[in-house]
Every structure is written in C-alpha cells, then in structure tokens.
Amino acid sequence: MITIKHQSITVSSPATVANMVCGFDILGFALQAPYDIYTLTISNEKGIKIIQEDAFDLPANPEENVSGAALLAFLEAVPEIPGLILHSKKNIKPGSGIGSSAASAAGVVVAANHLINNYFPKEELVRFAMFGEKVASGVKHADNIAPAIYGGVTLIRSIFPLDIIPIQAPDLYVTIVHPQIEIRTADARQILKQNILLKDAIKQWGNIAGLVAGLIHHDYDLIGRSLEDVIIEPVRSILIPGFNEIKIKCKEAGALGGGISGSGPSIFMLSTTLQIANSVEQIMQEVYNQIGLAYNTYVTTINHEGVKILDSK
Structure with missing residues (x-):
C-alpha cells in the first residue's frame, strides 16, 4: 500500500x-x-x-x-x-x-x-x-x-x-573536460554506422568483458588495456576538437585511459591517484588553451x- x-x-x-x-x-x-x-x-x-x-x-x-x-x-x-x-x-x-x-x-x-x-x-x-x-x-x-x-x-x-x-568498482579519480561546444545526443547517434565488421565486434566484446572484469577485480592494468573503442569513438571523435591529442598525452601522463563521455563533447580520463588526475586536468587545459576554445574542467571521483x-x- x-x-x-x-x-x-x-x-x-x-x-x-x-x-x-x-x-x-x-x-x-x-x-x-x-x-x-x-x-x-x-x-x-x-x-x-x-x-x-x-x-x-x-x-x-x-x-x-x-x-x-x-x-x-x-x-x-x-x-x-x-x-x-x-x-x-x-x-x-x-x-x-x-x-x-x-x-x-x-x-x-x-x-x-x-x-x-x-x-x-x-x-x-x-x-x-x-x-x-x-x-x-x-x-x-x-x-x-x-x-x-x-x-x-x-x-x-x-x-x-x-x-x-x-x-x-574501485575508487578511481575522474578528470573531465567539457569544451564549450554542443553535441546533441540525437545528432551523435545519427552519424553512427549501422553495420560493423565481425572482427571489430569481437574486439569490442573482448574489451567490454575485460573492462568489467578489471573493475570487479580492481585490476588497473586490465582496466587500462580494455578502455578501447573500435566502433563508436572513431566516428564520434571527429566532432570533438583536440580529442586525439588529449587522449594520447593523458595516457602518457599516467591515466589509465578514457574517451568520450556519452555522446560528447566532454572527455573523461580515469586515474589511480589525485596527482595523476590533476596532471591530466592540466594537459586538457593546455590543449584547449592552444586551440582557443573555451572549456570547463572537473577533477572528481566515482x-x-x-x-x-x-x-x-
């Protein structure tokens, strides 16, 4: 009742x-x-x-x-x-x-x-x-x-x-940059491929399973190896200025990995320490300062x- x-x-x-x-x-x-x-x-x-x-x-x-x-x-x-x-x-x-x-x-x-x-x-x-x-x-x-x-x-x-x-999941630090452009979810869905190659699907299934297993077992190396998208990200990332540069530099700085948050334009990165998360934020800021695009950043946790x-x- x-x-x-x-x-x-x-x-x-x-x-x-x-x-x-x-x-x-x-x-x-x-x-x-x-x-x-x-x-x-x-x-x-x-x-x-x-x-x-x-x-x-x-x-x-x-x-x-x-x-x-x-x-x-x-x-x-x-x-x-x-x-x-x-x-x-x-x-x-x-x-x-x-x-x-x-x-x-x-x-x-x-x-x-x-x-x-x-x-x-x-x-x-x-x-x-x-x-x-x-x-x-x-x-x-x-x-x-x-x-x-x-x-x-x-x-x-x-x-x-x-x-x-x-x-x-383990307690992870999350760094997010929101470049001040708008990407509507409905529009971001429309550009996706309707058919994918079997080899790409198999690789994606392996990454999903690896990511879930890594989160459950708190296996940071496995989490990092599994944060890869061969289907959606290659299409959607072209809508986000500076995406590839940010992803490469943040992983070099020690981030486990990351990518597009939802349909974008925000980009997220996962880190094991606050120090790395702050370094990742600095990289994000530097990239968008060079591009000349306004942005907001957040350093937070799950x-x-x-x-x-x-x-x-």
Missing part, C-alpha cells in the same frame, strides 16, 4: 559518464561533481508545475521537459498524489555529455519515491526515468540513469526486459551513492 511520508523533498542528482569507452549504451558511472538540485513538493492541483531556477531555458511543458516526462510516468502509477511542484536548479549543462538529462530524470523520480516512503525499487525508478531520456534523445536508454540512481558503475545487460547489474537526499519535510 502506498502511503505519503513527506510533503516535500530536496535531492542532489549527479552527473554521469556513459559508455565507458567500449560499453556503448550498457556501461556508465556516477560522478561526485557536478550535480543538480531538485525540490519536489506535493500539490493539490493535478499535473506537474515546473519552476526553473537556472539559466538554461528548458521547456516548462512537462511533456516536453525531461523531468516532467519522468514525473508524469511516476504519477500514472501513484494516484494517491494529485500533482507535484518541481523547483529545478541545474548545474549540469544540457548537451555537455555528462548526463544532464539523466540527472534530471533520475533526480526527480528518486525524490518522488522518497515522498511515498521509497515504495518502488530502484529498477522501477529507472523505468520511470527512461521516459525522460526518450524526450531528450528519442531513445529509452539507461546507461546514464542507472548509475545516477544506483550509484557507482552499472551494467545494463538488457533494456527489454530491464536488467541492471551494479559493479563494485560517486558510489547516486542521487542523495538533502532535506525532507
């Missing part, structure tokens, strides 16, 4: 890195920073009212808004709640490649679930949130949503039926918790 425990809830919802180089649409992990802030309050008026407290000018119509679409799916399953008011403060820029839409969708459904004493399991929350991802990209994918909700690294073994496997409850009333 669904019971209302709180009238209002505030959460932080993390940025995420999807694909993890070779794991297109099936692997992802949550970040400690940056993150969005969402406050959800039960309303007696039916539907969703969205109050935006940022400068991104996202659609106010719930059906056209990532958070709104996820909440509409949630409300269909919870007739006990007539309506919701959402105060949205996004810090993760849309189109950045670090899971802005997933942070929106995941954050609000976790918040809504907390209002009803966490009635739904995490897997069901992913299903609700996927309605938001469909608004953003036209596809119900979960490689950003799952780590945002579960925390840590997650493997999406299947979408239909949904099968999510949390992976007990977030093993996911969406966090900040306050409830």
Whole structure:
C-alpha cells in the first residue's frame, strides 16, 4: 500500500559518464561533481508545475521537459498524489555529455519515491526515468540513469526486459573536460554506422568483458588495456576538437585511459591517484588553451551513492 511520508523533498542528482569507452549504451558511472538540485513538493492541483531556477531555458511543458516526462510516468502509477511542484536548479549543462538529462530524470523520480516512503525499487525508478531520456534523445536508454540512481558503475545487460547489474568498482579519480561546444545526443547517434565488421565486434566484446572484469577485480592494468573503442569513438571523435591529442598525452601522463563521455563533447580520463588526475586536468587545459576554445574542467571521483537526499519535510 502506498502511503505519503513527506510533503516535500530536496535531492542532489549527479552527473554521469556513459559508455565507458567500449560499453556503448550498457556501461556508465556516477560522478561526485557536478550535480543538480531538485525540490519536489506535493500539490493539490493535478499535473506537474515546473519552476526553473537556472539559466538554461528548458521547456516548462512537462511533456516536453525531461523531468516532467519522468514525473508524469511516476504519477500514472501513484494516484494517491494529485500533482507535484518541481523547483529545478541545474548545474549540469544540457548537451555537455555528462548526463544532464539523466540527472534530471533520475533526480526527480528518486525524490518522488522518497515522498511515498521509497515504495518502488530502484529498477522501477529507472523505468520511470527512461521516459525522460526518450524526450531528450528519442531513445529509452539507461546507461546514464542507472548509475545516477544506483550509484557507482552499472551494467545494463538488457533494456527489454530491464536488467541492471551494479559493479563494485574501485575508487578511481575522474578528470573531465567539457569544451564549450554542443553535441546533441540525437545528432551523435545519427552519424553512427549501422553495420560493423565481425572482427571489430569481437574486439569490442573482448574489451567490454575485460573492462568489467578489471573493475570487479580492481585490476588497473586490465582496466587500462580494455578502455578501447573500435566502433563508436572513431566516428564520434571527429566532432570533438583536440580529442586525439588529449587522449594520447593523458595516457602518457599516467591515466589509465578514457574517451568520450556519452555522446560528447566532454572527455573523461580515469586515474589511480589525485596527482595523476590533476596532471591530466592540466594537459586538457593546455590543449584547449592552444586551440582557443573555451572549456570547463572537473577533477572528481566515482560517486558510489547516486542521487542523495538533502532535506525532507
């Protein structure tokens, strides 16, 4: 039986890195920073009212808004709640490649679930949130949503039926550069090849299996060897200035490896120490300073918790 425990809830919802180089649409992990802030309050008026407290000018119509679409799916399953008011403060820029839409969708459904004493399991929350991802990209994918909700690294073994496997990954440092260009997920999908060579598929399967095994066994050498993409990255990387130079120089500086975060334009690198992660950040900054392209950088870690409850009333 669904019971209302709180009238209002505030959460932080993390940025995420999807694909993890070779794991297109099936692997992802949550970040400690940056993150969005969402406050959800039960309303007696039916539907969703969205109050935006940022400068991104996202659609106010719930059906056209990532958070709104996820909440509409949630409300269909919870007739006990007539309506919701959402105060949205996004810090993760849309189109950045670090899971802005997933942070929106995941954050609000976790918040809504907390209002009803966490009635739904995490897997069901992913299903609700996927309605938001469909608004953003036209596809119900979960490689950003799952780590945002579960925390840590997650493997999406299947979408239909949904099968999510949390992976007990080691504590790694993550360095991210977000060049200030926008690559829409839908556009980045359109340029992908529809057919691939069998030899490339076999190599990719080996890298995915190696990466998962390396994460589980905390085998850093295996992680580094497996962070290779022979299918998606060669196509998408041409959209990102300085990509190849950054990847080569960062690995020379000691990074385990990395690549495109989601559909880009952000680039991520994994490191075993903060010192290496900081050196990687400096390399990223130097490359984009030489190119003359504005950017933001982050040095953070894997977030093993996911969406966090900040306050409830």
